Amino acid sequence: MIEVRGLTKEYTIVKKSPGLRGAIKGLFVRDYTVKRAVDDINFSINQGELVGYIGANGAGKSTTIKMLSGILTPSAGEVKVNGIIPYEQRKKNAQRIGAVFGQRTQLFWDIAVRESYSLLKHIYQIPDKQHKDTLDMFTEVLNLGPLLGTPVRQLSLGQKMRCELAAAFLHNPSIVYLDEPTIGLDVAVKTRIRAFIKEMNKLHQTTVLLTTHDMQDIEEICNRIIIIDEGKVLYDGSLASIKERFGQKRVIHFELELEGEFSLPDALQGKADVIAGEEEGKIGLSFSSGDVNAADVISAVLAEYRVRDLTIADPKIETIVHEIYERGV
Numbered sequence: 001m002i003e004v005r006g007l008t009k010e011y012t013i014v015k016k017s018p019g020l021r022g023a024i025k026g027l028f029v030r031d032y033t034v035k036r037a038v039d040d041i042n043f044s045i046n047q048g049e050l051v052g053y054i055g056a057n058g059a060g061k062s063t064t065i066k067m068l069s070g071i072l073t074p075s076a077g078e079v080k081v082n083g084i085i086p087y088e089q090r091k092k093n094a095q096r097i098g099a100v101f102g103q104r105t106q107l108f109w110d111i112a113v114r115e116s117y118s119l120l121k122h123i124y125q126i127p128d129k130q131h132k133d134t135l136d137m138f139t140e141v142l143n144l145g146p147l148l149g150t151p152v153r154q155l156s157l158g159q160k161m162r163c164e165l166a167a168a169f170l171h172n173p174s175i176v177y178l179d180e181p182t183i184g185l186d187v188a189v190k191t192r193i194r195a196f197i198k199e200m201n202k203l204h205q206t207t208v209l210l211t212t213h214d215m216q217d218i219e220e221i222c223n224r225i226i227i228i229d230e231g232k233v234l235y236d237g238s239l240a241s242i243k244e245r246f247g248q249k250r251v252i253h254f255e256l257e258l259e260g261e262f263s264l265p266d267a268l269q270g271k272a273d274v275i276a277g278e279e280e281g282k283i284g285l286s287f288s289s290g291d292v293n294a295a296d297v298i299s300a301v302l303a304e305y306r307v308r309d310l311t312i313a314d315p316k317i318e319t320i321v322h323e324i325y326e327r328g329v
């Protein structure tokens with residue numbers, strides 16, 4: 001349903017020379033540089049998949065999503081969504097997709113949220129009963145009741161995001177693109193939003209392509225991840241298998257009574273790395289199960305330091321992604 005082959009996007013940027021001389025020169029001669037933001041990307045996504053599209057800042061995530069939604073035309077390669085080429089049939093494509101793009105709103109700023117939804121109902125020609133039933137359900141799951149009569153400009157970030165999500169799913173699109181839907185939100189709102197996305201996927205088999213820097217979003221929502229770096233796909237597969245491959249590292253967090261600096265016990269040299277904690281006396285030791293086991297790490301530390309507390313953490317997806325960036329797949 002989403003097919004991407006050799007997809008590439010280059011931006012042409014005017015190079016500016018510094019200073020007044022540069023500015024004057026720029027009036028007559030223009031120097032251009034080309035930035036390849038998306039570089040020969042291939043993937044296909046089936047109906048009902050929940051895909052996390054992740055990568056560092058500037059990796060090319062938004063550029064890809066803009067090409068999928070028809071906002072941008074690729075420089076090379078092919079993109080097909082539900083059998084159509086998005087940038088050639090923008091309107092038709094828009095009928096079948098929903099989107100939440102970070103800080104931008106698709107709601108009307110000065111009118112009550114409920115009125116915005118009525119306008120969307122007309123735009124997407126949603127039948128009355130379907131609109132009412134959907135809105136009732138969204139109101140309950142996203143707790144929109146108290147917000148429906150309020151203009152968007154008066155909503156907090158979390159309230160606005162809940163309303164935006166409802167707007168994106170209102171016409172029951174087959175695909176929804178979500179760009180950072182939980183950024184800056186508190187844990188309770190994040191939980192509600194994640195539950196809503198999963199519920200919509202379960203009910204309607206909605207395909208979701210989610211861009212996020214919040215790894216908890218990925219853990220809770222996605223069954224597949226595509227990692228991109230400098231415009232290229234680094235990894236495309238299940239979260240479980242990447243955890244298996246890269247998740248051999250475990251971390252033990254210690255709370256110590258320290259009198260000076262912590263230094264790694266001799267027995268652990270070359271086998272464990274120290275992760276400095278945010279508070280004094282708190283450190284983490286990361287190690288691979290193949291090099292040393294958890295019991296040996298703990299006894300080596302106990303032999304040299306007074307330990308107040310310790311916890312063993314499972315490998316986190318952040319650590320895994322960081323390692324992929326460092327080492328490659």
Ligand SMILES: Nc1ncnc2c1ncn2[C@@H]1O[C@H](COP(=O)(O)OP(=O)(O)OP(=O)(O)O)[C@@H](O)[C@H]1O
Pocket residue numbers: 011012013035036037055056057058059060061062063064
């Ligand atoms: N309109 C533009 N003109 C020129 N360069 C651009 C434009 N939009 C994006 N870029 C560049 O293309 C690259 C990819 O940007 P993109 O916004 O797709 O990244 P991203 O992965 O979405 O990043 P972030 O996580 O910060 O949102 C970056 O180097 C960016 O500076």
